[in-house]
Amino acid sequence: MSTFQPDKSKVREVLDTVKAAGRGSLTAPEGKRVCEAYGIAVPQEAVATSAPEASKLAQGMGFPVVMKIVSPDILHKTEAGGVIVGVKDAAEAASAYEQIVANAKKYKADAAILGVQVQQMVKGGQEVIVGAMTDASFGKLVAFGMGGVLVEVLKDVTFRLAPATREDAGSMLDSIQAAEMLKGVRGGKPVNREALEDTIVRVSQLVSDFPEIAELDLNPVFASDTGAIAADVRIVVDFQPKTPRYRPDEKSVVAAMNRIMKPRAVAVIGASNETGKIGNSVMKNLINGGYKGTIYPIHPKEAEIMGLKAFRSVKDVPADIDVAVFAIPAKMVALALKECGEKKIAGAILIPSGFGETGNIEGQEELQRIGREYDIRLMGPNIYGFYYTPSNLCATFCTAYDYKGTTALSSQSGGIGMAIIGYSRSAKMGVSAIVGLGNKSDIDEDDLLLFFEQDENTQVIAQHAEDLKDGRAFAEVARRVSKKKPVIMLKAGRTAMGAAAASSHTGAVAGTDRIYDDVLRQSGVIRAKSLRQMLDFARGVPILPTPKGENVVIITGAGGSGVLLSDACVDNGLKLLKPMPKDLDEAFRKFIPPFGAAGNPVDITGGEPPITYMNTVRLGLEDDRIHALILGYWHTIITPPMVFARNMVTVVNEMKQKGKVKPVVASLAGDVEVEEAAQYLYENGIPAYAYSTEIPVEILGAKYQWARSGGLLK
Incomplete structure (x- = not known):
């Protein structure tokens, strides 16, 4: 080739x-x-324009042959009766020619018939x-x-x-x-x-x-x-x-996105002193969130808003502005956007609704024209705004966010955005950014990928999308970015009903889901099947170390959990180390009772003291033939949940000191005390879930998918 x-x-x-x-x-x-x-x-073939010629051509090729109508007006030849297979001799070839032509004329009387193709039968x-x-x-x-x-x-x-x-x-x-x-x-x-x-x-x-x-x-x-x-x-x-989609070059995108996400000065168009107004909430979040840059309230009448000097227009501000947050009615946006363009502001955060999502396509297209004319990038409209925690920037009307970390999330839906904020706060998941994209009149997922690719504060990217305006551009960027940082996507509209809902919600027409599935995988993107799964991946994937190989071992205190964990491994493309090497099997058996089971899963049984968990997990981390561990804990009075959790953290940290770093996830079955134990494990680098055998294995599977696509496994 x-x-x-x-x-x-x-x-x-x-x-x-x-x-x-x-x-x-x-x-x-x-x-x-x-x-x-x-x-x-392709097979040997020729075109006959008469029955005798068809016989002659078929004889020259050798029987059997296939004969097909040749007509630019008949694409689906079989439906027209225009194909006969298995023609065995010259007489049959002549007869087939006449029959095919007659069928074609009957199927479409005005079809232009160029002849009959005689083809070697494969x-x-x-x-x-x-x-x-x-x-x-x-x-x-x-x-x-x-x-x-x-x-x-x-x-x-x-x-x-x-x-x-x-x-x-x-x-x-x-x-x-x-x-x-x-x-x-x-x-x-x-x-x-x-x-x-x-x-x-x-x-x-x-x-x-x-x-x-x-x-x-x-x-x-x-x-x-x-x-x-x-x-x-x-x-x-x-x-x-x-007509090619409008697309700035990557260097320009990154330059603009850096000004938008890391601004030195922010204008709030529609800032307000009145509680309950969006412009008031945005101002409070910027001030109370601890943003250290300059804030310029914009209001046509007020002289001061929340203790800050207000201006009638961004053009009246005697300094540069990087980004403007819009909190004004939709009908006023276009004029204010032109003023932002004249001020050479890099980005407009368009919170107002009333554009493409309501059928106001013309109004949204007007904003796009202004944005391109003045080289100002548009986020939205119809969004909740965005957060960038390294700068303490809460450019949104939602609540301020204070858990800093390295995970960047975005959503096309405001409701999903609120769920992201709530989960992140509840799970104490540190984030670098949370971004609303709404109607995506301009800035979309691949623009965010380009920013987060070079953002030193972001290590994993999770995105919710109802459509991709330019799937090829996204895939091309994602293929590169995913080799450096895990990219997770929740693509809504997987089903016919879901696709219809996506269309009515954002004006987006959801594409064939199999295409999305295949292209995202080709691009190295981890696809989440649900909102909860996307959030679990966003929380767990970045704290798991990258595995060095495919061999996974399950160590469990309950046989039932071991079976379910094994099923979850199959569902998530994980490979259990089987058969267990004889010497390794014997080593595990030294630590478990005679009625336990080595092999894989390693079943230590429920009545074992804490030292059994410690010994078996230590062995699993120590042996280089094992590349990842899945722990199945069963709540007992002999090994209480927090005893198990603290011991596991101790063993994992002890082995890290010896250079034995492997991904470990845990499933905890028991009474409510297992919730505290799971949280403790998570806070110490072991993704753990109470009451679930599926979620921790899904997270490990996602990490493996990323490692495989990036060629990181031996």
Whole structure:
């Protein structure tokens, strides 16, 4: 593949012909020429324009053959009765020609019929589909799945951004539900993976090189142990150029975002002395939150607000301003935004609602035009504002936030934002930032990624989104950022009903969820399935050390917990160390009673004293063949919850001093005292949950997913 050079001139010649003819699709012979130009294997074929010619061509290829209608007006040939397979002799070929033409005329009387394709019939192999499509958010995507009923009924298909790498192509073969079928079942030979990967990579390159190719289907592709050959080609084109999304360069984005998130001076447009007003709440949060920069209240009549000199307009302020927080009615925003532009303010925090989310698209587009004209970045509208804790900055009407840490969170929804604030405060989770994005008229998730990538105060990024305005831009940035810092996303609208709700809530049209799932994974993003899971990941992933290998061991005081923890490992892609090496198994058995169980899980049983937990966990941390530990605690009077928690912290810290640093998570089963123990463990670097075997394992699984995507595991 690396030495193959496509013949782009041949493809251009075909596409120019199609465009000149005013057609929206290629004929099968044209599709074959395009495939051949990119080294995509297709069967021998030719086009007959009469029954005798069809017989002659078929005889020259050797029977059996497949015969198909050639018409730019008939894309779905089977529906039109335009395909006959298994033609066995010359007489049958002549008859098939007449039948196919008659069926085509009956199906669409005015169809332009160019002839009948006579094609060498491919025998044997596994039927798969390789295709490409154009998504409104992600652009060009390449698809792979099982052919026939599996793709149509089970929709067993996976997607990647195009152009795809060979690594991407290999992951596609392993990502479908029927992946095992490609490896050979019931004595069958495995498919030639290299040939399939070549086909996927070349299709993805083809649609990337020629954006006018809107859709491409190779279906079926017959994959065997000797190669992969596309039996049918369908190509749809769209010659209308797409208007690219407005996108500043990354250097400009980072410069503006630094002024917005770390401002030296903030203006509050609509500042108020009246309790209950949004402008009053914003002022209180800025002042009471401890912001050390300069605050400029903006009000058309007041001379002073909350002890600070007020100005009629930002243009009257005799100093530079980095960011302006808007707390005025929607109808007044555009004029004030122009004044901000004239003042050369870097960012506008648009709290007011009444724009795209209510159907006022024109009003929102006016703000976008002003923002671009004056080079002022817009956050919102329809947001709660944002926090940046390293600067004690609470540019929001919500409550001030005071738990500083290294996790940055954002949400598209105000309600979800409040949940983030509440959970973070309740769990004492330190954050570097909490940002509302609302309608995302301008600043969106990839702008935040670019800022947090270079922000020394942020180590993990968690985002809630109902849509991605520019999924490709996000994925390209996320692929780079996720190698440095974990990126977690809660993509709402996973179901049809959820997607409809997202549309009504923000004006966002949710994309196909499988596409989001696959592209986020391709980009190294950890996808959360629920709000709680996103928050748990945001809290737990940053405090877990990166594992050095895949071998996980469960140590539990309750057999039932061990079973559930094992199930959770399977669900989260974790690999238990099995079989346990004989010497390691014997070492564990020295510490547990005869009626306990070594193996994996290691069941020490519930009646054991604290020293048993300490000895087994110490052994698990000490042995280099074990890379992560999952602890299952059972509340007993012999080992009370806080005794267990303190002992575990002691052992983990003791082993850290010896250079043995591994991720450890814990599940605690028991009475209410286990809640205090779980909190103590968490505060000391061990993600622990009372009453749950699933959550701690999900957090460990998320850490592993990030480590794998970044190539950090041995």
